[in-house]
Amino acid sequence: MNEFYQKDIISIKDFSKDQLEEIFASTDKIMQLNSSDRREICKGKTLGYLFYEPSTRTRLSFDSAMASIGGNSLGISDISSSSTQKGESLSDTVRIMSIYSDILVLRHTLDGSSRFASEISEKPVINAGSGTEEHPTQAIQDLFTIKKEKKKIDGLKIGIVGDLKYGRTVYSLLYGLGNYDVDVRLISPESLRIRSDSTYEIKKKLDFTETTDIEEYLDELDVLYVTRIQKERFPDEEEYLKVKGSYVVGLNMLKRMKDDSIILHPLPRIDEISSDVDKTKNAKYFEQAEYGKHTRAALLGMILNENGF
Numbered sequence: 504m505n506e507f508y509q510k511d512i513i514s515i516k517d518f519s520k521d522q523l524e525e526i527f528a529s530t531d532k533i534m535q536l537n538s539s540d541r542r543e544i545c546k547g548k549t550l551g552y553l554f555y556e557p558s559t560r561t562r563l564s565f566d567s568a569m570a571s572i573g574g575n576s577l578g579i580s581d582i583s584s585s586s587t588q589k590g591e592s593l594s595d596t597v598r599i600m601s602i603y604s605d606i607l608v609l610r611h612t613l614d615g616s617s618r619f620a621s622e623i624s625e626k627p628v629i630n631a632g633s634g635t636e637e638h639p640t641q642a643i644q645d646l647f648t649i650k651k652e653k654k655k656i657d658g659l660k661i662g663i664v665g666d667l668k669y670g671r672t673v674y675s676l677l678y679g680l681g682n683y684d685v686d687v688r689l690i691s692p693e694s695l696r697i698r699s700d701s702t703y704e705i706k707k708k709l710d711f712t713e714t715t716d717i718e719e720y721l722d723e724l725d726v727l728y729v730t731r732i733q734k735e736r737f738p739d740e741e742e743y744l745k746v747k748g749s750y751v752v753g754l755n756m757l758k759r760m761k762d763d764s765i766i767l768h769p770l771p772r773i774d775e776i777s778s779d780v781d782k783t784k785n786a787k788y789f790e791q792a793e794y795g796k797h798t799r800a801a802l803l804g805m806i807l808n809e810n811g812f
């Protein structure tokens with residue numbers, strides 16, 4: 504039996520390097536299959552999604568991934584049109600969705616929501632973003648993108664810039680990078696440094712330095728992972744306005760970077776990468792979004808097929 508069969512995907516911390524590499528190999532395989540063979544992988548299976556927070560990429564890439572492997576999707580993308588509005592609990596909503604689906608994808612405002620859902624659901628649950636805590640499938644897509652574009656992960660110098668306090672993609676990426684031999688530079692305003700409750704755990708597996716000055720390490724980076732300041736997570740607007748626009752990656756900055764460095768961003772972008780960077784060979788954030796469809800298709804195929812695909 505394949506070890507991912509019926510597995511919940513709650514935290515990237517649950518994955519070893521070998522398991523991540525196995526997902527990358529399955530993603531490569533899925534990308535090489537012709538479309539009719541691909542559609543056999545999850546033929547007749549249903550993905551149920553529950554999004555208590557807005558999403559473009561995550562929800563649509565799961566939808567598109569499931570369609571590409573022959574399955575279908577149903578779910579709630581706008582919680583205001585669901586019976587949550589009448590007071591139905593997350594627990595009951597998850598229980599109902601797990602009756603109608605073979606696998607559940609949940610995005611929720613609360614840390615711990617996906618773990619909670621996985622304890623209720625009889626079907627596997629995939630965390631599509633839980634509060635400020637984690638976004639494990641984003642990290643899988645980010646690591647896969649680095650591997651595809653740089654041909655390796657070990658040995659790289661990786662800068663992560665922006666909102667390191669509230670950005671859940673940052674935590675999942677850092678936990679994932681903990682499986683590799685990388686040097687990490689964390690760049691943020693003082694008030695948006697990574698949370699101290701996570702620092703201890705990250706430090707056990709990863710070397711990193713922290714700075715507020717993006718210029719300090721630009722010339723040595725192989726990867727610059729840019730994140731949005733998460734306005735919606737600030738306790739008040741005044742605090743957000745103090746750090747809004749702290750870093751804007753533009754062509755001038757890019758000139759100071761290695762010629763073969765890559766710029767990533769989980770997206771959505773607001774103003775932290777200027778649009779003239781998009782046309783450069785270093786900008787890989789749209790490729791990253793495309794890889795997200797394929798990594799998710801591979802994960803779904805592995806979770807829903809006892810003997811893999």
Ligand code: CP
Binds near residue numbers: 770
């Ligand atoms: N990267 C990401 O999670 O994007 P969405 O919020 O659009 O799903």
